[in-house]
Amino acid sequence: MHYQPKIDLARGTITGAEALIRWNDPDRGLIPPAQFVPFAEDCGLIVPIGQWVLREACGQARAWIDAGLRPIPMAVNISAVELRAKDFFGGVCGILKDTRLEPCYLELELTESVLMRHDALSISVLLALKAMGVRLAVDDFGTGYSSLSYLWRFPIDTVKIDQSFMVEISTNGDAATFLRAVISMCKTLKKRVVAEGVETREQLAFLATERCSEGQGYYFSPPVAAEHFAQLPYRE
Numbered sequence: 001m002h003y004q005p006k007i008d009l010a011r012g013t014i015t016g017a018e019a020l021i022r023w024n025d026p027d028r029g030l031i032p033p034a035q036f037v038p039f040a041e042d043c044g045l046i047v048p049i050g051q052w053v054l055r056e057a058c059g060q061a062r063a064w065i066d067a068g069l070r071p072i073p074m075a076v077n078i079s080a081v082e083l084r085a086k087d088f089f090g091g092v093c094g095i096l097k098d099t100r101l102e103p104c105y106l107e108l109e110l111t112e113s114v115l116m117r118h119d120a121l122s123i124s125v126l127l128a129l130k131a132m133g134v135r136l137a138v139d140d141f142g143t144g145y146s147s148l149s150y151l152w153r154f155p156i157d158t159v160k161i162d163q164s165f166m167v168e169i170s171t172n173g174d175a176a177t178f179l180r181a182v183i184s185m186c187k188t189l190k191k192r193v194v195a196e197g198v199e200t201r202e203q204l205a206f207l208a209t210e211r212c213s214e215g216q217g218y219y220f221s222p223p224v225a226a227e228h229f230a231q232l233p234y235r236e
């Protein structure tokens, strides 16, 4: 697993970590998730892989707390297949218990398509997790249908604005307007908002002007190994 920080843009402090999986192949080196997660989703292997990811990420969050670092939420990406798998809820409960991690330090990142399925099973699982104190985030916001209904139907804590908007703000006025509107809407709805894919000083300046609370991207740090994450500035 690699971990990428989310940054409080006003203070420069780390507000959370996102766990991102890599496949370490002895011959080919680190293989990015885009090259194997879709296949794992198709064949169902994402279910055991996802349980492994959750256990690693929660265990790492616990290890950092035990080492005396300031507790921060650990975000884990969850596929639709995982959410609908048998006893996902029980799996999460068991992992939190085994790793002794308080539920408020786990955040599940779900894409819009997962939330828009409206299937009763996924909804009840998410509501049960939320009731336990686990946090929920919408990932890649603005790339799917971006239905607003789930933002108020679901107890979503965090909205992550897709990185494609960051790429376009300097060249496309519409992207900047959209971003401004989403930031303002999230504030009104009292959701945390994280801009993904922050790479340049100019993008950071735009976000600061629009009073976006958090950002994530190569400008601050790429995803790094756990030992490296613990040494990032503003981590303690």
Ligand code: C2E
Binding pocket: 004, 019, 020, 021, 032, 033, 034, 037, 046, 050, 053, 077, 078, 079, 109, 139, 140, 163, 196, 197, 198, 199, 216, 217, 218, 219, 222, 223
């Ligand atoms: P995502 O959840 O949207 O994660 C953000 C991706 O953007 C990561 O790619 C990250 O390395 C990359 N990124 C971060 N900052 C920047 C930036 O400033 N510029 C650019 N261009 N990219 C940036 P990564 O690690 O290759 O992951 C790709 C996708 O694979 C993730 O997108 C997520 O959907 C999926 N994924 C990763 N780990 C897991 C996992 O454990 N389980 C599941 N189900 N999916 C995962």
Ligand code: CA
Binding pocket: 018, 077, 109, 139
């Ligand atoms: Ca994510």
Ligand code: CA
Binding pocket: 139, 140, 160, 162, 163, 196
């Ligand atoms: Ca994303």
